[in-house]
Amino acid sequence: MRTKVKQLFLNKEAYEEKQITIMGWVKTNRAQAQFGFLNVNDGTYFDNIQVVYDEKLDNFDEISKFRVGMSVKIEGVVKLTPQMKQPLELHAVCIEMLGDCPEDYPIQPKRHTREFLRDVAHLRPRTNLFHAVFRIRSVAAMAIHRYFQDNGYLYVHTPLITCADCEGSDQMFKISTLDLKNLPMAEGKVDFTKDLFGKQAFITGSGQLHGETFAMAFSDIYTFGPTFRTENSNTKTHANEFWMIEPEMAFCDLEGLMDIEEEMLKYVVNYVLKECPLEIDFCDQFVAKGLKDKLNHLLNSKFVRITHHEVIDLLKKSNNKWEFLPSYEDDIAKEHEKYITEYFNGPVFITNWPKDIKAYYMKLNSDGKTVAAVDLVVPQAGELMGGSQREEDLEKLLNRMSEMHVDSKEIDWYLDTRRYGGCIHSGFGMGFERLVMYLTGIENIRDAIPFPRTPKNCEF
């Protein structure tokens, strides 16, 4: 029976002087003349376990030559070592190689560049860095599920395949089962009646509209799934495939929305700090100095709430030389976000944006010029969530769709949410990789997702 290393570390007293069996991978091997130390990791725990072996073992010579990366089975006796750096050791009784590893194994115990590790994305989870990042990612995902489920939200799986191109088909991947080399044509167009769905199909970039239909039945819902963008943009923050969370709440206005966003983010940060102390310490030390302080500071901040207009006032009043001039009609730039979060020294909700730069479904404010949208910007990471109160008035919604050239016929079903017992409701979207970057201090989205997909890059 195999003991997992996490169990061993978390319940070490119960294992004292017990003989156990572990299985894992060799991280280092320091062999001396009469004894040696194997550091072994089985992936269940961030820290390695130190295995002490000596010449009394039959295969001592063989073990002395064990290479990094081999998988091994070790029977040994647990010794608590409170005076040492590591809290326990395993004194080996029997050591067996399970799987060999050649000398040219790419993941050696030294510093590798992030760029190199992206080229071996299938091996990089074996490094300390990606062990930490992907464990934090997994735990953060669980924190999100727990927050919403514990608060009674329904988890809804909105569809990825869609035939409505109201997002603009340029921004969505086209999908097909047809032979692309010999597409059937009719009247100069591709004849999609021969395709699997009988019409042109896409993979979508948002589940919000479907989510709203479920909020009109369950009050509180959330989505959590993969999302796709076709942007041909090679930056540190863009990927063509990423994961997103889109909660939607009936009977909830903009103020209520901000309450939920703040509560959720604090819940997730607190959960990760508690569940991943070793991983956070590692990131704090080797990825982004001050990370832990930043996260703890967030927990103790009351998030500022300020309008877009007030933000522009502040930016204009400052003596900064802006690359992009602040304007009441425009989006705010990265440099502005940075200034604002530093000005308030914490997360800031920016509300009531000019309607022309926001989506058609956002509620028009009584000034006729702004919409009840809110972006949450946080120190260092910038925008973390974007949301809005939705326009619940059918006439106003149709006007906005018409102004913004959105074909309402394509999504007539969506308009039923306004025809049949509509109500005030709000929702937001959070890019999950953006959150992972915030939680780990990782600066490139390619290092926050297991197998990144970016322009010209779809390996593995």
Add this chain to the structure above:
Amino acid sequence: MRTKVKQLFLNKEAYEEKQITIMGWVKTNRAQAQFGFLNVNDGTYFDNIQVVYDEKLDNFDEISKFRVGMSVKIEGVVKLTPQMKQPLELHAVCIEMLGDCPEDYPIQPKRHTREFLRDVAHLRPRTNLFHAVFRIRSVAAMAIHRYFQDNGYLYVHTPLITCADCEGSDQMFKISTLDLKNLPMAEGKVDFTKDLFGKQAFITGSGQLHGETFAMAFSDIYTFGPTFRTENSNTKTHANEFWMIEPEMAFCDLEGLMDIEEEMLKYVVNYVLKECPLEIDFCDQFVAKGLKDKLNHLLNSKFVRITHHEVIDLLKKSNNKWEFLPSYEDDIAKEHEKYITEYFNGPVFITNWPKDIKAYYMKLNSDGKTVAAVDLVVPQAGELMGGSQREEDLEKLLNRMSEMHVDSKEIDWYLDTRRYGGCIHSGFGMGFERLVMYLTGIENIRDAIPFPRTPKNCEF
């Protein structure tokens, strides 16, 4: 401040004689001359709350005409009614319409056919049936996350976009950002160097191979995400988009795999029975009589473990007239699964399948003829999970790939799991809709997923 109906029902004593505000949707309105009853549901709880209103309210006449589907705000005083069918009532002090609903609202309080409800998939969560099904779906998803996370598994988001067509590109959707009407051609082929990823891309049907690379770092991992199949097949159990769970465990053999599958399934069933008692009762009464007994019986069963060879022996010995003759070389048919689960009156693991009908990555047994695969079949639903011990020997794996015409160059990175510290490992896949059907008794996959995608059907 709004009180959610779930909180009210779960903590009713705390609310006795308190004045509260609820918001929700009118399910029925029975108006009499001097008083009336509104049944209101806010989606947080399966049962409606009964609101009593009387002529003392200013807008009594208006309320008497409230229609099904309207959204409403109700202030009232909570009265416990232990002698009645419902445990509490709300005596209205003030009732306000929030959102109107016309008389031709499609979801009236009567029985609708499932076919009709599929045509209004955006409204069907407002019915009792789909309230129950989609709440159970959400809770079952959470149960899966809890089971794996509580046991230390890493949740890994494997990519959906892939450029390796080792699954056979006929079985995957092709994706593109190019203009399909004017595809760039080079030497008679589509010139995918001009596409976003610089080569032809697909959306994949499995995250297993990527999952294995993570199991070689974290020991225990699982995926849970959407999956795509291009099958042009109109049956009750096929959809082109569905969700799947794919766990993968290092240092785990076929017996260990079955232990995990059994433990996980029992955990999920028990969790849903505890968290969704009203929804399960509803399904037991209106969807599949005997559902609750079936689920409880599963909890108390020790799953049978039997080889494919032994299954064929049993089928041959029986006096049944088979449509498909049982054969040691072939798959077993639906009628066989039914016989076997009835024979053992419970779930059955069928192991050691003929190699020619199974995938290349499954471990070849010492007989040279069978592989260490296992299907779990359950009464009524048939196959619920399929898994195997993986072939960890590189040479044998390459032989099997060659035999089955799988291009090993396309997935050379995958083979690194066998080159660098490989070990015995195992994994399985479970279709999530299949599980939802099992838990609810729903017979058509179109009713187990919010917005089904099937051939010629991609509405909403």
